[in-house]
Amino acid sequence: MSSQAEHPWAIDVQNATVHYGPVQALDHATVQLGRGMVCGLVGMNGSGKSTLFKTIMGQIKPDTGSVQINGQDPQQARKKGMIGYVPQNEAVDWDFPISVREVVMTGRYGHMGFTRRPRKADQRAVDEALDRVELTAYAGRQIGQLSGGQKKRAFVARGIAQEASIMLLDEPFAGVDKRSEATITKLLRDVADDGGTVLVSTHDLHALPQLADEAILLMRRVLMHGDPTRVLQPENLAMAFGLDPMKRGGQ
Numbered sequence: 001m002s003s004q005a006e007h008p009w010a011i012d013v014q015n016a017t018v019h020y021g022p023v024q025a026l027d028h029a030t031v032q033l034g035r036g037m038v039c040g041l042v043g044m045n046g047s048g049k050s051t052l053f054k055t056i057m058g059q060i061k062p063d064t065g066s067v068q069i070n071g072q073d074p075q076q077a078r079k080k081g082m083i084g085y086v087p088q089n090e091a092v093d094w095d096f097p098i099s100v101r102e103v104v105m106t107g108r109y110g111h112m113g114f115t116r117r118p119r120k121a122d123q124r125a126v127d128e129a130l131d132r133v134e135l136t137a138y139a140g141r142q143i144g145q146l147s148g149g150q151k152k153r154a155f156v157a158r159g160i161a162q163e164a165s166i167m168l169l170d171e172p173f174a175g176v177d178k179r180s181e182a183t184i185t186k187l188l189r190d191v192a193d194d195g196g197t198v199l200v201s202t203h204d205l206h207a208l209p210q211l212a213d214e215a216i217l218l219m220r221r222v223l224m225h226g227d228p229t230r231v232l233q234p235e236n237l238a239m240a241f242g243l244d245p246m247k248r249g250g251q
């Protein structure tokens with residue numbers, strides 16, 4: 001990671017504005033994240049969280065501003081396998097005929113070259129990632145034939161096998177059992193402890209201080225970015241949600 005470490009920010013989004021036709025999804029959003037940390041991304045439905053992820057991955061080019069990943073163009077960074085992504089459930093075709101193991105193996109494509117033929121190191125990385133998310137016994141199963149929590153863990157395993165230094169997770173705790181939540185939370189901490197950068201959107205505000213070192217409150221623009229406990233102060237949540245969502249039991 002020496003060349004990456006020369007750049008002060010792993011994720012550097014400056015003044016990004018994104019429109020879908022007439023809908024403005026991001027409004028001059030600036031997000032700068034360092035290494036060795038987990039950052040929670042909080043905002044109501046439609047506040048631009050998924051759009052921010054797509055912008056960081058280079059899937060969307062903002063109308064204004066700039067995006068750099070470890071000092072590089074985001075599309076290049078993604079091609080090099082720097083960014084692991086756990087999508088929202090809705091963004092995945094769960095009927096696709098692919099096994100859990102094959103999904104995790106797609107994380108190794110960046111390591112394989114043109115042939116995409118897995119070598120021993122790739123097989124080992126996939127085995128280890130499946131073990132860490134406790135899905136070894138489910139490796140041969142079609143990806144749709146897993147519980148909600150197991151599906152999320154499979155995509156987290158893909159990011160681990162990829163050895164991505166940046167992990168983006170879009171609501172990994174939605175519809176997830178406690179065991180999966182604990183496993184995923186621990187793995188994200190491990191990624192951060194290894195010097196990685198984790199950005200995770202969540203509606204579980206109660207768990208945020210345990211999960212994250214920093215938090216971002218998004219409402220098309222960044223309303224606040226800082227210590228999770230400070231960001232979660234009722235007056236800040238009222239700005240982002242209209243009323244105190246902690247009293248509504250999350251969301």
Ligand SMILES: Nc1ncnc2c1ncn2[C@@H]1O[C@H](COP(=O)(O)OP(=O)(O)OP(=O)(O)O)[C@@H](O)[C@H]1O
Pocket residue numbers: 020021023024025043044045046047048049050051052
């Ligand atoms: N492909 C699209 N075409 C048109 N509008 C879109 C598209 N994707 C998102 N939007 C709109 O952009 C805004 C931001 O959407 P986005 O999905 O980024 O929000 P979000 O915070 O991730 O929401 P949620 O919590 O519901 O997942 C919303 O108003 C949404 O309706």
